[in-house]
Amino acid sequence: MIRPRSLAIALVPALALGLSACGDGGDAAADYPTKRIDYVLPFDPGGESDITARLQQAPLEEELGQGVTISYQPGAGGALGWSELTRSRPDGYTVMGCNIPHIILQPMLRDDAGYETEEIKPVYFFQSTPNALLVPADSEMETVEDFVTAAKENPGAMSVGGSGDFSANHIGTLQFADVAGIEVSYTPFDGTGSAVPALLGGHVDALMSYTPQIEQLGDQVKALAIATEEPMEGLDVPTFKDAGYDVVDGAYRGVCVQEDTPEEIVNKLADVFAAVNEDEELVQDFRDQAFNLENYGPEESVELIESRTDQYEELLSKLGMLDR
Structure with missing residues (x-):
């Protein structure tokens, strides 16, 4: 039996070890990074998040002074990856792609999302892409008005992937259907990388995708409309508003970390991504890919999430999808 005095003595080394560990944690944050960083994407390869990460990889490694490994953890429209992020070590060595509205809408509308928006900490939002309605090149539909006409003639039969x-594609489809007074069927995929083959293979009638896919797919598709206030430079595609449909939305992309990650590490990462966003070659690549450059640091990212949350709650309440 350990007597009370002996127990106290026995605890001294453990307490000292715990204090030492805390000190090491501070040193770890000050020295960060000292090893390779895992940049995880919660979607399939080949989509906008993947394209962005590949463009960032070399300038990130230069800024960090460490290697950056890009890996994938697709599933449930990103929810699997973000759920896993909440259980990762809060040391800044696991950085995950982070998308709005996904990280807002999934916990808001799904009981099984596996995470709450507040459980992941945004570091930086560096680009955005407007929604774009695409159909196969051989489709009889030439305009967004043609799509609306076909949808009204066949209520619920038109499938949009x-x-x-x-996600942004999902809520964009809901917005469009609402303002156009049509009923369509939305089919979710694990990412653009798997959604595009479904469109080209004739498994869905149309795709609510993003503007970069207009450039990527070229003459394989027809872009009927983009969800912007004004036409985008370099894209000869009308806006939904041009056709009389007030649909303006898209996805914001950035990176996030586990919620308990030290602020010092978060701020270091934010500075790195801000510097990468000034890389001339990357900026040009973003423009060539029809990405919009964004610069939201940690505090601005939180404000962006709060603002978009209010907008989505208003829309979903109007559609009767939100019981609050």
Whole structure:
């Protein structure tokens, strides 16, 4: 039996070890990074998040002074990856792609999302892409008005694919259907990388995708409309508003970390991504890919999430999808 005095003595080394560990944690944050960083994407390869990460990889490694490994953890429209992120070590060595509205809508509308928006910490949002309505090149539909006409003639029969459930593509489809007074069927995929083959293979009638796919797919598709206030430079595609449909939305992309990651590490990462966003070659590549450059640091990212949350709650309440 250990007597009370002996127990106290026995605890001294453990307490000292715990204090030492805390000190090491501070040193770890000050020295960060000291090893390779895993940049995880919660979607299939080949989509906008993957394209972005590949463009960032070399300048990130230069800024960090460490290697950057890009890996994938697709599933449930990104929810699987973000759920796993909440259980990762809060040391800044696992950085995950982070998308709005996905990280807002999934916990808002799904009981099984596996995470809450507040459980992941945004570091930086560096680009955005407007939604774009695409059909195969051999489709009889030439305009967004043609699509609306076909949908009204066949209520519920038209299928629209997209990247993820409760994502920018999903909510863009809901917005469009609402303002156009049509009923369509939305089919979610694990990412753009798997949604595009479904469109080209004739498994869905249309795709609510993103503007970069207009450039990527070229003459394989016809872009009927893009969800912007004004036409995008370099894209000869009308806006939904040009056709009389007030649909303006898309996805914001950035990176996030586990919620308990030290602020010092978060701020270091944010500075790195801000510097990468000034890389001339990357900026040109973003433009060539029809990405919009964004610069939201940690605090601005939180404000962006809060603002978009209010907008989505208003829309979903109007559609009767939100019981609050």
